[in-house]
Amino acid sequence: MVSLVPSLTEAVAETLPGTLVGATDWCSHPADLDVTRVGGTKNPAVDRILALAPDLVIANEEENRAPDLDALRAGGVEVLVTVVRDVPQAFRELARVLTACGARSRPRWLDEAEETWSAPAPARPRTTVVVPIWRRPWMVLGGDTFAGDVLDRLGFENLYGTHPERYPRVPLQDLVDASPGLVVLPDEPYRFTAADGPEAFPGLSCALVSGRHLTWYGPSLAEAPRVLAEALRAVRR
Structure with missing residues (x-):
């Protein structure tokens, strides 16, 4: 194979x-x-x-x-x-x-x-998020994506989750002006890091997460809810 x-x-x-x-x-x-x-x-x-x-x-x-x-x-x-x-x-x-x-x-x-993954989403107010997957140009998770569904099941609302494009290009200022509760920055496909990503969103909370746990659908699915929940709580400003 x-x-x-x-x-x-x-x-x-x-x-x-x-x-x-x-x-x-x-x-x-x-x-x-x-x-x-x-x-x-x-x-x-x-x-x-x-x-x-x-x-x-x-x-x-x-x-x-x-x-x-x-x-x-x-x-x-x-x-x-x-x-x-x-x-x-x-x-x-x-x-x-x-x-x-x-x-x-x-x-x-x-x-x-x-x-x-059979457990229901946490019963709490849903935090709004934007999820950049690339910069130069900025692209985010849109509608009908696996990673978007992962976040939805963890109790987060993707502000671009109903966008007709799956990975729309969105100007950075539009992302900032959307005022999400959290900016989720995975390390793939673009490798966002503490020094490359959060600085673009001054005043907004940012969470660096494992792209493997957010976007892969394999054995990592078993630990993804725990790993992502921990990362999403450890926010940066």
């Missing part, structure tokens, strides 16, 4: 060790994954993947480009494309991928993660 999605790489490696023969350069978990690297999610080396002769390539409709997937199919490789827009869909797609990769039963971590 070859995985073109970091979340799915982690899920397959955790459940079926030794199954993967290739993964992208961005597949950072598990840290000791020893497979052929096949380039990025947006620019995979199709020839390198075909040379591995995988039984299956697992991909995602958002993270991977249709022309690359079409080229793999043209080369005779089966491609499974996932669609993940919310937490329940993530669990369904993970089960589908693992079954396609040869799992005979649901892994324990998947059941534990689903149980963790």
